[in-house]
Amino acid sequence: MFTRAVSRLSRKRPPSEINDSDSKPSGSQSNLNGTTRWATSLENLLEDPEGVNRFREFLKREFSEENVLFWIACEEFKKIQDKKQMQTKANDIYMTFLSSKASYQVNVEGQSRLDESILEIPHPLMFQKLQDQIFNLMKYDSYSRFLKSDMFLKLKQAEEQEENSPDAQNAAKRVSRMYNT
Template sequence: MFTRAVSRLSRKRPPSDIHDSDGSSSSSHQGLKSTAKWASSLENLLEDPEGVMRFREFLKKEFSEENVLFWLACEDFKKLEDKKQMQEKAKEIYMTFLSNKASSQVNVEGQSRLSEKILEEPHPLMFQKLQDQIFNLMKYDSYSRFLKSDLFLKHKRTEEEEEESPDAQTAAKRASRIYNT
């Protein structure tokens, strides 16, 4: 049984172990198109930890970081199965983002706000309606500005420069092999 697990693991190599034909690692090729993925949809951006980090950085400058933090907290909440953990996390989300005294209050429609009573019987989708509101707010407001921001455009330029760099190095390696033989 142990050998089957080991053989399965050895077949599934992480991207960092993949090598180009010249023996150099191609792990740099894996992340190079991240800005293209981020630009294709907010969903893709939010699935990429670096994308989330860059988007948070942008939202912080716009004084609306609480939106993505709320969205992420709701995603984490949906994964919980333990009732006690759910109660604690639900209360934390409520106190941080939804209550009138929240330290990072999100801008959701008043009638959609939850009362503290609902926190006693939490369920995985209890914040879904509010999370959807915040997602749409980010999608139709902040996200489009993020894609036009200096922060995003600089990252995209850096990515493009790095993409060109390995090709130049490969050509230089080939040239040195030809002239040094």
């Protein structure tokens, strides 16, 4: 799902180049249009590649893009099976987001910061507590502002106009006629 995200981090590319287009919407929410689905929960937004991209744009404007990038990196990290690869990725995540010299340092509680020694014995959930902190920060702070932002409201309006356009209505009527004939 986010394989490219973490692999790009390990090549020291800027997080702005992360592309998570492999993710897919899930469940009953997949029949809703993008902005409607995104507005139901942060989880739904994070499952949609376009939602992640739009949220990242918003966070970038707020100077907090590192939060979603860290969350993505942690999600992919949990899927790694190979111990050597896990150690490499753990180090990349630590150096990119958690160390005092990190280029995209996330804002987590001081006592929750990992000591570098934990990198010697990595495990899939080693970043979970910090990831949960960042998720909650996004959910209760940035996400609600995103839903009220001009960016989101314009996207929602554009989707609604597209759905209500004469072309969309005519296409729906044509499809309906084809199946009712």
